[in-house]
Amino acid sequence: MTALNDDQLQLQRFEQICKDAGLKVTHQRLEIYREVLAAHDHPSAEALYKRLKKRLPSLSLDTVYRTLGTFDQLNLVHRVETLESQARYEAFNSRHHHFLCKGCGKLVDFTWQYFDAVQLPEHLSNIGTVDQANVVVHGTCAACVSSARSR
Amino acid sequence: MTALNDDQLQLQRFEQICKDAGLKVTHQRLEIYREVLAAHDHPSAEALYKRLKKRLPSLSLDTVYRTLGTFDQLNLVHRVETLESQARYEAFNSRHHHFLCKGCGKLVDFTWQYFDAVQLPEHLSNIGTVDQANVVVHGTCAACVSSARSR
DNA sequence: GTTGATGCAAACGATTTGCAACTGC
DNA sequence: GCAGTTGCAAATCGTTTGCATCAAC
Numbered sequence: 001m002t003a004l005n006d007d008q009l010q011l012q013r014f015e016q017i018c019k020d021a022g023l024k025v026t027h028q029r030l031e032i033y034r035e036v037l038a039a040h041d042h043p044s045a046e047a048l049y050k051r052l053k054k055r056l057p058s059l060s061l062d063t064v065y066r067t068l069g070t071f072d073q074l075n076l077v078h079r080v081e082t083l084e085s086q087a088r089y090e091a092f093n094s095r096h097h098h099f100l101c102k103g104c105g106k107l108v109d110f111t112w113q114y115f116d117a118v119q120l121p122e123h124l125s126n127i128g129t130v131d132q133a134n135v136v137v138h139g140t141c142a143a144c145v146s147s148a149r150s151r
Numbered sequence: 152m153t154a155l156n157d158d159q160l161q162l163q164r165f166e167q168i169c170k171d172a173g174l175k176v177t178h179q180r181l182e183i184y185r186e187v188l189a190a191h192d193h194p195s196a197e198a199l200y201k202r203l204k205k206r207l208p209s210l211s212l213d214t215v216y217r218t219l220g221t222f223d224q225l226n227l228v229h230r231v232e233t234l235e236s237q238a239r240y241e242a243f244n245s246r247h248h249h250f251l252c253k254g255c256g257k258l259v260d261f262t263w264q265y266f267d268a269v270q271l272p273e274h275l276s277n278i279g280t281v282d283q284a285n286v287v288v289h290g291t292c293a294a295c296v297s298s299a300r301s302r
Numbered sequence: 303g304t305t306g307a308t309g310c311a312a313a314c315g316a317t318t319t320g321c322a323a324c325t326g327c
Numbered sequence: 328g329c330a331g332t333t334g335c336a337a338a339t340c341g342t343t344t345g346c347a348t349c350a351a352c
Contacts, residue, residue, distance in 0.1 A: 024351050026307065046341080060309045065342060067307095073253075081232035081287070085317070086341065099278045102224070112272045120288070121263045127250045128292035135286055136232070137271070141279035175326050175331065197316080211334045216317060218332095236316065236342075 010037055010093070017074055031056055032067045036077050042088040042107050081136055082107060097135040103144030110137075161188055161244070168225055182207055183218045187228050193239040193258050232287060233258060248286040254295030261288075 014033050018025050035048050043051070049064045068089055071077040078092045083105045095116050099108040112135060120133055140148070165184050169176050186199050194202070200215045219240055222228040229243045234256040246267050250259040263286060271284055291299070 022306090024306065026351070028308075044341090058309075062310080062343075063308055069343095078289075079234065083230065099275065101279060102282065108278050110272065110275060110278065114272070115269075118266075118269075121261065121265070124250065124261060124288060126293070127259050127261065128252060128290045129296055130288055130290040131253065132290075133286055133288045135284055137275060137281055137284045138229075139279045139281040139283075142277070145280055173331090177326070177332065179333075195316090209334075213318075213335080214333060220317095238316085 007034075007037060010091075014076065017076060021074055023070065023074075028056065028059060028063055029067055029070075031059075032064060033071065033076065036068075036071070036089060037091045037093075039090075040109075042080055042082075042090050044086040044088050046086065048089070075131065080107065097137070099137045099139065099141070101141035101144055102138060103140050103148070106141050106143075108141065158185075158188060161242075165227065168227060172225055174221070174225075179207065179210060179214055180218055180221075182210075183215060184222065184227065187219075187222070187240060188242045188244075190241075191260075193231055193233075193241050195237040195239050197237065199240070226282065231258065248288070250288045250290065250292070252292035252295055253289060254291050254299070257292050257294075259292070 011030070011034070014030070015025050018029065023029070031052055032048065035052055036043070039048070039051075041047075045064045045068055046061065048068075049059065049061045052059050052064070068077060068079075072079050072089075075092050077089045080088050080090055080098065081100065082088050083100060083102065088107070096109045096111050097115070099110055100106075101108075115135055120130060124130060162181070162185065165181070166176050169180065174180070182203055183199065186203055187194070190199070190202075192198075196215045196219055197212065199219075200210065200212045203210050203215070219228060219230075223230050223240075226243050228240045231239050231241055231249065232251065233239050234251060234253070239258070247260045247262050248266070250261055251257075252259075266286055271281060275281060
C-alpha cells in the first residue's frame with residue numbers, strides 16, 4: 001500500500017469510471033486528473049492549467065474548465081468553498097474538512113475522525129440522498145490573528 | 152420575544168456594530184441589512200438589489216455588492232457556498248447547516264442541535280481562532296432523485 | 303467511420319474600480 | 328466641514344460557448 005500503488009489504483013478507478021459514464025479516456029483528461037490527485041493545495045482551474053502547460057503545451061484553459069466540470073459531476077473531483085472569486089478543486093478521495101480564514105482566504109485541511117463516524121440527522125433523508133458531509137470552519141488563521149494584533 | 156422585537160434587537164445591534172467599526176449608518180446600509188434579515192432564501196446580491204429597488208429607487212447594484220462585502224467582514228452576513236457562479240448571502244444569526252443539491256444547485260437549510268453542541272477537535276486551535284463551524288452536506292435532493300429515476 | 307473531445311476566439315456575466323457628487327456625524 | 332459613502336460608467340476577470348478540427352473507440 002505505497003503511495004505509488006495508491007495512485008495507480010486511483011488511475012485505474014478513474015478509467016473505469018470514465019468508461020462507465022461513456023466518456024473517452026483522453027490524454028488531457030488523464031493528465032488533468034493526475035494533476036489534481038498530486039495537488040494538495042486546492043488549485044484553481046488556472047493554477048492547474050499553468051502546471052499542466054509544461055507537460056502538455058497544446059492544452060487550452062477551456063479544456064481544463066470543461067474537464068473539471070465533468071469530473072465534478074462524476075464525483076471524481078470536488079469544487080470547494082472559498083472566499084475568492086475563483087473556484088478551487090480537490091480530488092474526491094480522502095475524508096477531511098476545511099478551515100477557511102476570513103482574513104487571507106487561506107484554506108487549510110483538517111481531519112476529524114469523530115465527526116466522520118457520527119450519524120447524520122434523520123430528517124436529512126426527507127431532503128435528499130447524501131454523498132458526503134463536510135465541516136467548514138470559518139475563522140481567522142494564526143498568521144492573520146497575530147498580524148491583526150500587531151496592527 | 153416576538154419576531155418584531157427580535158428584528159428591532161437585530162437592528163439595534165447592527166447600528167452598534169457599525170458605530171464600533173467606525174462606519175456610518177446610512178439609509179442604504181440599514182435597508183440592505185433589513186432585507187437580508189427578512190430573506191430566508193439565501194439571496195444573491197442581484198436578488199437583493201431587485202427587492203430593494205422598489206423601496207429605494209435610486210439604489211445602485213454596486214452599493215449592494217460593496218455593502219454586502221462590508222457586512223461580511225463584520226460578520227453581519229455570511230457568504231454561503233453554492234454551486235452557481237453567483238455569491239449568495241444570509242444573515243449571520245441562527246445556527247443552521249446546508250444541504251447542497253448537486254443536481255439543481257438548490258440550497259436547503261437544516262438544523263442539527265447535536266452537532267452545534269459538539270466540541271471541535273483540539274488541533275484546530277493550532278490553525279486559528281474559530282468563528283463558526285458549519286456542516287455542508289453534498290447530495291441530491293428528492294426532486295432530482297425522482298427525476299433521474301424517471302429518466 | 304462515427305461520435306464525442308479539444309483548441310481557438312469571441313461572448314458573457316458577475317463583480318470591482320475610479321471618480322465626482324453627496325450625506326451622516 | 329470633513330471623511331466616508333454612493334451612483335454612475337467603464338473595466339476586469341473568471342468562466343462559458345460556437346464551431347471547425349482532431350482523436351478515441
